[in-house]
Amino acid sequence: MDRRAELLxxxxxxxxxxxxxxxxxxxxxxxxxxxxxxxxxxxxRKSKSIxxxxxxxxxxxxxNGEVICKEVVRFFEHPEPKLRQTAIDILxxxxxxCLEVVEEKLLKSEDYNMRKFAxxxxxxxxxxxxxxxxISALKDENPNVSLTALEYLRNFSSxxxxxxxxxxxxxxxxxxxxxxxxLASTIIYGNIKxxxxxxxxxxxxNTLKDPMEKHWVxxxxxxxxxxxxxxxxxxxxxxxxxxxxxxxxIEIFGVPGED
Numbered sequence: 001m002d003r004r005a006e007l008l009x010x011x012x013x014x015x016x017x018x019x020x021x022x023x024x025x026x027x028x029x030x031x032x033x034x035x036x037x038x039x040x041x042x043x044x045r046k047s048k049s050i051x052x053x054x055x056x057x058x059x060x061x062x063x064n065g066e067v068i069c070k071e072v073v074r075f076f077e078h079p080e081p082k083l084r085q086t087a088i089d090i091l092x093x094x095x096x097x098c099l100e101v102v103e104e105k106l107l108k109s110e111d112y113n114m115r116k117f118a119x120x121x122x123x124x125x126x127x128x129x130x131x132x133x134x135i136s137a138l139k140d141e142n143p144n145v146s147l148t149a150l151e152y153l154r155n156f157s158s159x160x161x162x163x164x165x166x167x168x169x170x171x172x173x174x175x176x177x178x179x180x181x182x183l184a185s186t187i188i189y190g191n192i193k194x195x196x197x198x199x200x201x202x203x204x205x206n207t208l209k210d211p212m213e214k215h216w217v218x219x220x221x222x223x224x225x226x227x228x229x230x231x232x233x234x235x236x237x238x239x240x241x242x243x244x245x246x247x248x249x250i251e252i253f254g255v256p257g258e259d
Contacts, residue, residue, distance in 0.1 A: 004029045023053040039071045065097035073105045092124035112142040123152035131156045135166045147182045154190025168200045180216035211239040
C-alpha cells in the first residue's frame with residue numbers, strides 16, 4: 001500500500017490522534033479524492049482537534065482551490081457552528097477562487113442565514129469582485145441580509161468611489177432607527193469621510209420626522225464635517241436626551257463651532 005492510500009485508510013481509525021496525524025500528513029496529497037475525504041472526516045468525527053487539523057491542511061493548500069471550495073461549502077449543510085465557522089475561514093482564505101461557489105451555493109440560497117454567511121466570507125476576501133457581490137446583496141428583501149451588506153461596506157473603504165456610490169444608492173431604502181444606526185457605524189467606523197455623502201444625507205434628513213432617527217443622520221453629517229447642521233443637530237439631540245453623546249462626537253470628530 002502506498003503512502004497516500006495508507007493515510008486515507010488511517011482516517012477510519014478509532015484513534016483520534018492517529019486520524020489527526022493522518023489529516024496533517026495528507027497535506028502533500030491534496031487531490032480531489034483526498035480533499036473530499038478530509039471534509040467527510042471533519043463532518044463525521046465531530047472532533048475539535050480533527051476539525052482544526054482539516055482547517056489547517058486545507059488552508060495550507062496552494063493548488064486545487066476550486067475543488068476545496070466546492071467540498072468545504074458542504075459544511076454549511078450541518079448546523080454545528082464550528083463547522084460553519086471553519087468553512088468561513090477556509091473559503092475566505094482562498095479568496096476569489098471561491099467566489100463562484102460562495103455566490104451560487106450561499107448568496108443565492110433561499111435561506112437568509114446562508115446569504116449572511118456568504119457576506120461574512122466576502123467581507124474577509126475584500127477584493128473588487130467580493131465588493132460587487134456585497135453591493136448586490138443590498139437589494140436583498142430580507143433586512144437582516146441587506147443591512148449586513150451595508151455594514152460590511154466599511155471593510156472596503158479603500159475602494160472609496162464604489163462604496164460611496166453604493167451607500168448613496170441604498171439611502172432611500174433605510175427606513176428605521178436600526179438601519180440608520182447601521183448606516184452611521186458603516187460610515188464612521190469605516191472612516192468613509194467623503195463630502196459626496198453630505199447632500200444625499202441632508203436630503204434623507206428632510207424625509208425624517210422622528211428626532212431619534214434624525215439624530216443618527218446628524219451624527220454622520222457632523223462626522224463628515226458639515227458644521228452648518230451643528231445648531232439644529234444639538235437642538236434635536238436635546239429632544240431625545242442625547243446632547244452629551246453628540247457633544248462628545250463633536251469633540252472627537254473635531255467639528256468647528258458655529259460662527
